[in-house]
Amino acid sequence: MNIDEVQLITFSPTCTSKQVGEAIVHGTGISSVSKVDLTLEAAGKRGGPSHVLAVITVPVYGGHVAPFALERMRELHTDGAPAVVVVYGNRAYEKALVELDAFVTNLGFKVIAGATFVGEHSYSSEKYPVASGRPDADDLEYAKLFGEKIRAKIAAAEDVEKLYGVDVAHIQRPRQPFFPLLRFLRRVVKLRKSGVLMPRTPEVNTERCTHCGYCVKYCPAGAIIKGEECNTVAEKCIKCCACVKSCPQKARAYDTPFAVLLSDCFKKQKEDRIIL
Numbered sequence: 288m289n290i291d292e293v294q295l296i297t298f299s300p301t302c303t304s305k306q307v308g309e310a311i312v313h314g315t316g317i318s319s320v321s322k323v324d325l326t327l328e329a330a331g332k333r334g335g336p337s338h339v340l341a342v343i344t345v346p347v348y349g350g351h352v353a354p355f356a357l358e359r360m361r362e363l364h365t366d367g368a369p370a371v372v373v374v375y376g377n378r379a380y381e382k383a384l385v386e387l388d389a390f391v392t393n394l395g396f397k398v399i400a401g402a403t404f405v406g407e408h409s410y411s412s413e414k415y416p417v418a419s420g421r422p423d424a425d426d427l428e429y430a431k432l433f434g435e436k437i438r439a440k441i442a443a444a445e446d447v448e449k450l451y452g453v454d455v456a457h458i459q460r461p462r463q464p465f466f467p468l469l470r471f472l473r474r475v476v477k478l479r480k481s482g483v484l485m486p487r488t489p490e491v492n493t494e495r496c497t498h499c500g501y502c503v504k505y506c507p508a509g510a511i512i513k514g515e516e517c518n519t520v521a522e523k524c525i526k527c528c529a530c531v532k533s534c535p536q537k538a539r540a541y542d543t544p545f546a547v548l549l550s551d552c553f554k555k556q557k558e559d560r561i562i563l
Contacts, residue, residue, distance in 0.1 A: 288450065290441050293317040293340045296363070298325040298356035300346070300507045300529035303406025303422060304374045308344035310427040311370060311402075314434020315340065325359040326507050332362045340441065341369035342434075343391060346406065348525070350381030352390070355507060355525060363394050368450055370400040370437050376408025377418035377553050378471075379463070388455045397447070400437050401455035402561040404430060409528040410543055415550035426559055433561050440563055453562050461557035471552035478544055486543055488519035489531050495538035502530035502539060 295312050299305035305324075312320055317340065323330050345356040352373065371391060373383045380403050388398050404426060408417035422430070444450035488510070496517050503513045510523035511530060519530070531539045 288441060288444050288446050290315075290317065290338055290340045290368075290438070292319040292321070292338065293342060294321045294323060294367075295342050295344070296323045296325065296330070296360065296369075297344045298346065298353055298359065298507075299344065300326055300505070300527040301407070301409060301532050304344040304346050304372075306422050306427065307372060307374055307404045307406065307430050308342050310422075310430035311342050311344075311372065311434040311437070314431035315342075315438045316435070317438070323363075325356055329359040329361070330363050332364075334364050339365070339367045340437070341365065341367050341396060342372070343369050343387070343396075344372045344374060345387060346409075346527075347373050347375035347380045347383040348409075348527075350379060350383060352383050352387045353525070353527070357390055360390070360394065365395050366447075367396060368399045368441070368447065369396045370402070370433070371396075371398050371455065372402045372404060374404045374406040374422075376411070376549070377405050377421075377557050378408070378549055384455045384458065397450070398452050398455065399440065399450055400433070400561065400563045401453060401458055402430075402433055402559065403458065403461070404559045405557050408549060409526065410541060410546035410549060412540070412546065415546040417546065417549045417553065418556065421556070429559050429561075436561070436563055455562060458562040459560050461560060463557075464555055467552045467555070471548055474548050474552070475545075478548070483544060485545075486541065487521040488524045488526075489528065489539045489541040491517045491519075492538045492540075493517050495536045497536055497538075499535065501533045501535060505529045505533040
């Protein structure tokens with residue numbers, strides 16, 4: 288069968304999911320490309336015919352698909368065939384891929400491929416790096432190859448009915464060293480029992496802040512108000528750290544004890560996985 292258009296649907300506050308999605312789309316070799324960026328606004332009511340391939344890329348927060356991503360996709364509907372991808376910060380994606388699969392299936396998508404890619408963790412910093420710099424060149428090349436494989440799978444099918452779906456629960460899991468994981472879990476339990484309060488929002492260095500408005504522009508939750516850039520509305524903040532990573536003055540920082548644990552316990556870089 289022939290697919291002559293691809294649609295990239297992405298939620299990507301720090302651009303890792305977006306980079307992976309764009310590489311997959313490039314790999315398909317399809318020239319007609321449309322984009323639905325859910326980062327700052329909902330997709331609204333949109334439909335897609337069966338000849339449009341949808342590539343969906345979203346980040347994992349705490350082992351789940353970012354809630355905003357699901358909320359902003361809620362009105363989408365299609366009879367198309369998407370590749371479903373989640374991007375996680377080198378710890379674990381837990382059931383996020385299965386969760387995304389079920390969600391988009393209910394919207395009318397037919398899941399023909401799935402993948403898990405590693406992206407720099409939202410909490411990553413120079414002091415406490417967590418999958419820093421990923422997706423790197425190798426990740427993006429693998430994402431491109433994934434796109435090529437999706438295109439080949441579609442081309443080999445006679446029609447939509449013959450284009451078989453996949454059970455993403457059967458995707459190969461990345462290797463996870465046992466002792467660092469055990470150390471992480473023990474330290475998380477200890478941290479929670481200690482009663483140490485977790486920061487609800489990033490901290491702002493008021494001397495560095497120039498009120499340039501970048502944090503306002505890039506916050507997907509609308510938690511920062513123009514003219515009040517040194518404040519963050521805690522009830523709205525989703526801790527994606529888009530404001531931290533986009534600030535040209537480095538006036539924002541999110542110093543959470545979890546960043547220390549993640550950086551220490553998950554130094555070994557995990558591999559990207561795909562299933563078709």
